[in-house]
Amino acid sequence: MLVAAAGIVAGAACSETLSDPPAPRDFPSRQTRVPGEYLVTLAEGAEVKAIADLYGRFGIKQTRRVGENLFLLNLTEDPGPAKVEELRSQNAQIKAVQPNFIYRSSGPKIR
Amino acid sequence: MKTRSRSTIAAALFGAVLALYAQVAAAPSALSALSSWGKSQYVPGEVLVKFKPSAVAQARAASVAGLGHAVLADLDQSGLVQVKLGAGQTMEAALDSYKNDPNVEYAQPNYIYRASVAPNDTQYGQLWAFKNTGQTIANANISPASGTSGDDIHIEPAWGQITDCSSVIVAVVDTGVNYNQEDLAANMWNGSGSGFPNHGNDFVDIDNDPMDLNGHGTHVAGIIGAVGNNAKGTTGVCWMASIMAVRVLDASGVGSTASITQGVNFAVTNGAKVINMSLGGGGNDPAFSNAITNAQNNNVVVVVAAGNDGVNNDLTGNAIFPCNFTQPTLICVAALDSNFALMSFSNFGATSVDVGAPGTNILSTFVGATATISDNFGRPGALNWTTSGGGWANGTLGLDVSGTNFVAGATFSALLNPTTYPTGAYANSADNRVYKTFDLSGVNAASLNFFAQIDIAASDALNINFKAAGGDPFVGGVQLAGGPGTTGGIAGLSFDLSPCIGATCSVGFQLTSNASITAKGAGIVRFRIDTLTLNTTTYQIDTGTSMATPMVAGLAAMLRAYNPQFTFTDTVNAIKNAGKSLPALAGKTTTGKAIDVISSLAYINPPTGLSASVQ
Numbered sequence: 001m002l003v004a005a006a007g008i009v010a011g012a013a014c015s016e017t018l019s020d021p022p023a024p025r026d027f028p029s030r031q032t033r034v035p036g037e038y039l040v041t042l043a044e045g046a047e048v049k050a051i052a053d054l055y056g057r058f059g060i061k062q063t064r065r066v067g068e069n070l071f072l073l074n075l076t077e078d079p080g081p082a083k084v085e086e087l088r089s090q091n092a093q094i095k096a097v098q099p100n101f102i103y104r105s106s107g108p109k110i111r
Numbered sequence: 112m113k114t115r116s117r118s119t120i121a122a123a124l125f126g127a128v129l130a131l132y133a134q135v136a137a138a139p140s141a142l143s144a145l146s147s148w149g150k151s152q153y154v155p156g157e158v159l160v161k162f163k164p165s166a167v168a169q170a171r172a173a174s175v176a177g178l179g180h181a182v183l184a185d186l187d188q189s190g191l192v193q194v195k196l197g198a199g200q201t202m203e204a205a206l207d208s209y210k211n212d213p214n215v216e217y218a219q220p221n222y223i224y225r226a227s228v229a230p231n232d233t234q235y236g237q238l239w240a241f242k243n244t245g246q247t248i249a250n251a252n253i254s255p256a257s258g259t260s261g262d263d264i265h266i267e268p269a270w271g272q273i274t275d276c277s278s279v280i281v282a283v284v285d286t287g288v289n290y291n292q293e294d295l296a297a298n299m300w301n302g303s304g305s306g307f308p309n310h311g312n313d314f315v316d317i318d319n320d321p322m323d324l325n326g327h328g329t330h331v332a333g334i335i336g337a338v339g340n341n342a343k344g345t346t347g348v349c350w351m352a353s354i355m356a357v358r359v360l361d362a363s364g365v366g367s368t369a370s371i372t373q374g375v376n377f378a379v380t381n382g383a384k385v386i387n388m389s390l391g392g393g394g395n396d397p398a399f400s401n402a403i404t405n406a407q408n409n410n411v412v413v414v415v416a417a418g419n420d421g422v423n424n425d426l427t428g429n430a431i432f433p434c435n436f437t438q439p440t441l442i443c444v445a446a447l448d449s450n451f452a453l454m455s456f457s458n459f460g461a462t463s464v465d466v467g468a469p470g471t472n473i474l475s476t477f478v479g480a481t482a483t484i485s486d487n488f489g490r491p492g493a494l495n496w497t498t499s500g501g502g503w504a505n506g507t508l509g510l511d512v513s514g515t516n517f518v519a520g521a522t523f524s525a526l527l528n529p530t531t532y533p534t535g536a537y538a539n540s541a542d543n544r545v546y547k548t549f550d551l552s553g554v555n556a557a558s559l560n561f562f563a564q565i566d567i568a569a570s571d572a573l574n575i576n577f578k579a580a581g582g583d584p585f586v587g588g589v590q591l592a593g594g595p596g597t598t599g600g601i602a603g604l605s606f607d608l609s610p611c612i613g614a615t616c617s618v619g620f621q622l623t624s625n626a627s628i629t630a631k632g633a634g635i636v637r638f639r640i641d642t643l644t645l646n647t648t649t650y651q652i653d654t655g656t657s658m659a660t661p662m663v664a665g666l667a668a669m670l671r672a673y674n675p676q677f678t679f680t681d682t683v684n685a686i687k688n689a690g691k692s693l694p695a696l697a698g699k700t701t702t703g704k705a706i707d708v709i710s711s712l713a714y715i716n717p718p719t720g721l722s723a724s725v726q
Binding site for chain 2: 099
């Protein structure tokens with residue numbers, strides 16, 4: 001199982017030398033996502049149960065409401081964004097699904 | 112009927128005056144005054160009229176009397192007179208009348224001038240962004256430590272007009288804010304009536320305490336609104352402010368779409384009219400984009416950072432969000448140094464990044480005292496971490512020519528698996544563990560930071576764990592990260608270690624493999640644990656587009672406080688259009704400009720519904 005939270009898998013190559021390195025947080029931002037976590041938007045009128053019906057096969061750690069009709073889904077096994085989207089496209093109860101992307105503070109550059 | 116606000120009245124005046132000056136060219140002083148002060152800052156019921164040299168005294172008197180006006184004073188020998196308007200006469204009508212008088216060279220409002228204002232904060236002299244005298248910044252963390260006098264955001268003249276932005280709530284969507292900091296406490300949003308007694312909300316730990324456990328958000332907040340003129344510390348763009356703390360990034364400065372969208376929506380729901388987001392990352396993120404659209408729909412200005420990778424955000428693969436979202440309410444900010452040059456680390460983009468603002472060696476409020484526990488794995492002696500299963504050793508690593516990959520060398524003390532890393536491969540059927548216990552007692556937050564180059568086969572794993580009780584963190588410990596994969600090159604990794612705070616925090620690495628296929632393994636250097644102990648009196652210098660962004664957010668708050676009727680469009684226009692053109696930003700931003708506070712304050716949107724024309 002892959003549980004890398006800070007870029008072990010998706011980490012990009014560093015373009016800076018380490019002879020005079022900034023703090024680790026200053027490395028180029030890596031456009032990555034939280035493994036196993038997806039944001040699911042339900043279709044109008046759909047019930048939360050639809051999420052479990054569609055993605056329960058991967059094991060659901062948690063489903064938490066984070067916005068109007070928007071839910072954070074945490075899966076035990078991560079099928080990857082492509083598979084998650086493929087399943088969504090076959091289910092009218094789920095309006096949209098996307099990765100839970102990672103964001104980082106933009107600096108400070110040097111500490 | 113729509114009420115004419117101060118700004119629309121001023122816009123009407125501006126339109127009339129613009130028409131006048133377009134016709135009679137010789138009025139540079141008046142134009143200068145307008146651009147410097149603007150906005151109803153004139154003596155009501157008075158105008159200044161400059162007669163042409165050919166106009167004799169009798170003709171001048173007839174012009175003034177014919178309009179029902181009276182001369183209050185001859186101001187010089189060249190024909191400039193101070194005129195009192197008749198009762199009920201408007202400034203616009205008077206200026207229009209004089210514009211059409213063949214004896215008049217120009218006419219203008221009798222502007223009010225106020226002295227530039229500097230606050231008495233004890234460290235104000237270090238704030239080059241507000242007043243660049245070429246001063247040397249103590250403890251500068253990036254070159255140059257001193258810059259060019261005058262290369263600043265021209266805020267002192269604006270402080271002669273307004274210092275109180277507290278009518279506009281500014282949300283700092285970040286790592287939280289130390290709302291007890293001595294220079295921030297008085298300027299925090301009062302959310303008690305809304306059920307948020309701690310000045311905001313926390314979408315990381317999901318509670319209502321947005322205390323900063325990193326420092327980034329507190330620094331950002333101080334740039335926007337550290338209390339000014341209180342004989343203490345620094346000042347923000349706004350001396351008085353209403354700062355809403357919205358915690359969406361954890362102690363290591365990392366957050367996600369889920370936390371950030373909740374934070375943005377919280378800010379909007381609770382009345383913020385400016386949102387500062389000094390953060391970046393993401394990808395095709397409709398949830399985040401929708402949150403910004405929601406902010407825009409609620410008339411909220413959103414100011415965001417360009418990023419610190421030194422790249423062109425416009426290029427495919429370089430896009431960083433939220434900067435690269437395209438909502439009109441967004442302002443994306445690049446960082447300038449104290450010579451008003453674009454900093455090498457600052458991202459840019461002719462279509463994605465809007466303006467530049469000071470972002471180097473910025474002194475501001477900080478969250479507390481930081482300390483660093485560094486560890487070189489016992490070098491030059493034997494490895495002083497506990498191991499089991501073999502595989503791990505200490506050693507040294509160097510860098511290849513590109514600086515992106517480890518090679519054999521002696522540049523860094525390193526933790527290696529296999530012992531020959533970066534040559535060779537780790538063992539099959541391995542369970543190699545290495546860990547060490549650290550004393551993290553008495554601190555409020557901690558983060559684990561190191562550089563690593565990792566290459567682990569798909570069927571194997573490298574795990575990073577901690578255990579607050581000490582001992583083997585792979586028995587009953589908590590996983591920070593793990594699994595197979597590759598970092599490609601060297602990556603800087605950072606993890607929130609706050610749950611491990613205590614006297615016996617053990618941190619370790621575990622490499623497990625099956626019976627077939629191995630890969631290069633891992634090299635780890637510059638291992639350190641950064642700790643934070645909260646206090647209320649610390650100030651710190653930081654550098655980044657993160658620091659440039661709140662300069663602009665503060666300006667947005669000031670503009671909206673000064674012009675309560677301003678929409679997000681008015682505010683964005685005033686910031687983008689009234690900046691100072693810089694060669695360094697030409698072709699690198701949408702405007703080619705650095706922000707200029709007094710010019711933005713004087714900026715007047717082109718009037719609508721008026722018939723003033725340029726002749």
